[in-house]
Amino acid sequence: MEDKNVLYHFLRDDCSEEERNQLHTWLANDLDENDANELLLSIWNKTANKAKSSIDKERILEGVKAAVKAQTTESNYEYSEIALAAPKQNKFTSLLAVMSILIIVLAGGYFLTDRNSVNVDQLHVARQIEKTTSKGQRSSILLRDGSKVTLNSETTIIYDDNFGLDNRRIQLNGEAFFEVTKNKNLPFTVTSAHLVTRALGTSFNVRDYVDEEDASIALATGEVKVNRTDVSLKEVKVILTPNEQITVDKTSKEWSKTVFNPDYVLSWKENNLYFNNMHLADIIKTLERWYNVNISVVGEGIEKLKYEGTGKFERQSLENILGSLGYTMGFESSVNEKQIIIHLTN
Structure with missing residues (x-):
C-alpha cells in the first residue's frame, strides 16, 4: 500500500515534505484499529528475529500508556526513544497502538526506533x-x-x-x-x-x-x-x-x-448483459465498454429514452442487442465496423 511505503521511508528519515504530509493525513483520517494492527504486523514480520528478541515489550507498552494518558492534558510532546512491539490481540492494546502512532506523528516529533531492536534498513518497500x-x-x-x-x-x-x-x-x-x-x-x-x-x-x-x-x-x-x-x-x-x-x-x-x-447482476461473468430500468445514455456506455466500439447518437431527446423493466441478453451480437433495444425504445441503428450510429426517431 502506498501509505505504508511512505511510512517505511519516514522511518528511514528519507521521505519528502509532501510524503510526510501525506502520511499525517492518512494517520489522522483513515487509519482504524484493523489498519493499525495490519501495519504493525507488517513491520514486525519484516524485522529480524534477533532484533525482535531484544525488544523490551513491557517497557514499550508502559511508555505508550503514559503517552496516551498525557494526551489528555498536553498538546506538544517530544520522545527520544520508542520501538515497535509485536501487535497484541486484545482491543485495548490495539487502541494504544493506534493512538501512539497518532501522538508521535501528529505532534510533529520523530518516529524513532531503538537501533538495537529494529533494523529499519531491512524493511521492504512494496512494489x-x-x-x-x-x-x-x-x-x-x-x-x-x-x-x-x-x-x-x-x-x-x-x-x-x-x-x-x-x-x-x-x-x-x-x-x-x-x-x-x-x-x-x-x-x-x-x-x-x-x-x-x-x-x-x-x-x-x-x-x-x-x-x-x-x-x-x-x-x-x-x-x-x-x-x-x-x-x-x-x-x-x-x-x-x-x-x-x-x-x-x-x-x-x-x-x-x-x-x-x-x-x-453477476451475468457479466458469463458474458451476458442485462439492463434494468436504464437510460439510453447509460446503456450506450456499457455497450461501448463491452464491445470496444464507439457509438454516436443523431437526433434529440436521448435524455428522455429509458429502457423500462429488465432485459437479459445472453451472448448476443451487438447488432441483435441494438435491434431489440431500438424496437422497444424507438430508435434505429447502423453498424460500420467499430463505428455505430443510433438515429433517434421519436
Missing part, C-alpha cells in the same frame, strides 16, 4: 502490481493467497507484491468479482473511489466506474462489511448478507441496501 483490462476484454487473475479476481472490461486493480503475506489490500477502478479464500488473520479489503469492502472469506461483486452515477457492492456468499471511502462518511458501516446489495448515489452521497438477482 505496486497493476492489472488492467481494456474495452471488450475480460480476464481472471489467481492471487497468491488462492483468491480469484474476475475483471470486467475497462477495469484496473492495484496491489503490492506483499499481498497474501502481510496484507490483502486491493485498489479497484471499474468492476470485478472477488472469490476470497478464508484467512482470519488477514482481512481481504477492496477500496474503490466510493466504497471500502472488508471480508475474511466470501465472494462479492464491486462496481465503481468513474463515468457512472452509482457505485455498488453485491454479495454472493458469506458476509462483508462495507463503509465509505470518503473520510467524512467513513464511520457509517453496513453488513451485507448473501443476495444483498449496497448502492451509492455519487451525487447525493445517499446509499441504499436492496436485494438483487444474481442471474442479472
Whole structure:
C-alpha cells in the first residue's frame, strides 16, 4: 500500500515534505484499529528475529500508556526513544497502538526506533502490481493467497507484491468479482473511489466506474462489511448478507441496501448483459465498454429514452442487442465496423 511505503521511508528519515504530509493525513483520517494492527504486523514480520528478541515489550507498552494518558492534558510532546512491539490481540492494546502512532506523528516529533531492536534498513518497500483490462476484454487473475479476481472490461486493480503475506489490500477502478479464500488473520479489503469492502472469506461483486452515477457492492456468499471511502462518511458501516446489495448515489452521497438477482447482476461473468430500468445514455456506455466500439447518437431527446423493466441478453451480437433495444425504445441503428450510429426517431 502506498501509505505504508511512505511510512517505511519516514522511518528511514528519507521521505519528502509532501510524503510526510501525506502520511499525517492518512494517520489522522483513515487509519482504524484493523489498519493499525495490519501495519504493525507488517513491520514486525519484516524485522529480524534477533532484533525482535531484544525488544523490551513491557517497557514499550508502559511508555505508550503514559503517552496516551498525557494526551489528555498536553498538546506538544517530544520522545527520544520508542520501538515497535509485536501487535497484541486484545482491543485495548490495539487502541494504544493506534493512538501512539497518532501522538508521535501528529505532534510533529520523530518516529524513532531503538537501533538495537529494529533494523529499519531491512524493511521492504512494496512494489505496486497493476492489472488492467481494456474495452471488450475480460480476464481472471489467481492471487497468491488462492483468491480469484474476475475483471470486467475497462477495469484496473492495484496491489503490492506483499499481498497474501502481510496484507490483502486491493485498489479497484471499474468492476470485478472477488472469490476470497478464508484467512482470519488477514482481512481481504477492496477500496474503490466510493466504497471500502472488508471480508475474511466470501465472494462479492464491486462496481465503481468513474463515468457512472452509482457505485455498488453485491454479495454472493458469506458476509462483508462495507463503509465509505470518503473520510467524512467513513464511520457509517453496513453488513451485507448473501443476495444483498449496497448502492451509492455519487451525487447525493445517499446509499441504499436492496436485494438483487444474481442471474442479472453477476451475468457479466458469463458474458451476458442485462439492463434494468436504464437510460439510453447509460446503456450506450456499457455497450461501448463491452464491445470496444464507439457509438454516436443523431437526433434529440436521448435524455428522455429509458429502457423500462429488465432485459437479459445472453451472448448476443451487438447488432441483435441494438435491434431489440431500438424496437422497444424507438430508435434505429447502423453498424460500420467499430463505428455505430443510433438515429433517434421519436
